[in-house]
Amino acid sequence: MFTCPLNADACLKPLEIRHATDIYNLIDSNRQHLRRWLPFIDKTRHVIDSEVFVRAVQNQFILDGSITAGIWYKKEMAGIIGMHSINWQNRATTIGYWLGEKFQGKGLVTLSVRKFLDYSFRDLNLCRVEIKAGTKNSRSRAVAERLSFRHEGTLRDAEWLYDRFTDLEVYAILKNDWIG
Ligand SMILES: CC(C)(COP(=O)(O)OP(=O)(O)OC[C@H]1O[C@@H](n2cnc3c(N)ncnc32)[C@H](O)[C@@H]1OP(=O)(O)O)[C@@H](O)C(=O)NCCC(=O)NCCS
Structure with missing residues (x-):
């Protein structure tokens, strides 16, 4: 399937249903780390919860063109980045992201957001992209x-x-x- 390179070791791949096990395993092995800032961790109890998530983002793509992708590092899923939805009336979107703890500190999310900004502004002609981060979430x-x-x-x-x-x-x- 389509992949978008970030650097020699990392790439983005739009989420597919076959990625649900990778997503679930990454969440399951990072519960403490992710729970600090993400509200859905305790509701993710089985692989089927990640399958439901993938289907929801695929439906969102059909509805409004929002993309959600896995961030892959050296053939391992490292995290997720996605648009929450696209407000076409105002040509605006909000981007969210997370990484497994051991994948932090490599620039993966910064590189991924850059790709999302290129896509948002150049391909989709959006006007505004938001990020919302917890006040004490200094890394985000x-x-x-x-x-x-x-x-x-x-x-x-x-x-x-x-x-x-x-x-x-x-x-x-x-x-x-x-300026890209
Ligand atoms: C928020 C989160 C994704 C940030 O991860 P991160 O690794 O700090 O961010 P990046 O992947 O952009 O990496 C930046 C780090 O890599 C370093 N880096 C290395 N190469 C880099 C490059 N080419 N470009 C940018 N930074 C690079 C930076 O110096 C920085 O390290 P530092 O914090 O030690 O200075 C991560 O902490 C996380 O998943 N937290 C839990 C979930 C969460 O909070 N999600 C966001 C909710 S709003």
Whole structure:
């Protein structure tokens, strides 16, 4: 199937149903790491939950063209990056991502977001791409800042994470600001 190279060791592959086991195993071996910032970890209990996720993102692609891809590093699934949906009225989208703990520190998500920005602005002609990161999620905020997203503000108590609300920082980059 189609792959998009990130560098000599890494690539993006649009999610397919056969990737569900890789997704589930990656989540299952990184529960503590991912649970800190992602709300869906405790609801992912069996491979079928990851199959449901893949079907949902495939349907979202059919509905509005949003892409979700696996991030692969040296033939192992390292994480996921995806558009939550595309708002065609306003030509805007929001990107989310996560990596298994051992795949951090290699630039994989920064490279992946770069590819998503190229695709969003050049191919889809979107105007605005957002990233929302927990206020204390310094690694996620660093991804947005490294790519020159502008910090636009704080959404207070915007996400429920298991036992507490967390504030989200909104970052955005506009087509006119993206130099690729
Ligand atoms: C958020 C998350 C994806 C960030 O991962 P990350 O590895 O820090 O981000 P990147 O893959 O872009 O890598 C950047 C790191 O690689 C280094 N790096 C190496 N080569 C690089 C390159 N070519 N380009 C950019 N950075 C590179 C950077 O210096 C940085 O390391 P540092 O933090 O030690 O300075 C990860 O911490 C995660 O999955 N967390 C849990 C889930 C989560 O929070 N998701 C986001 C919800 S909003």
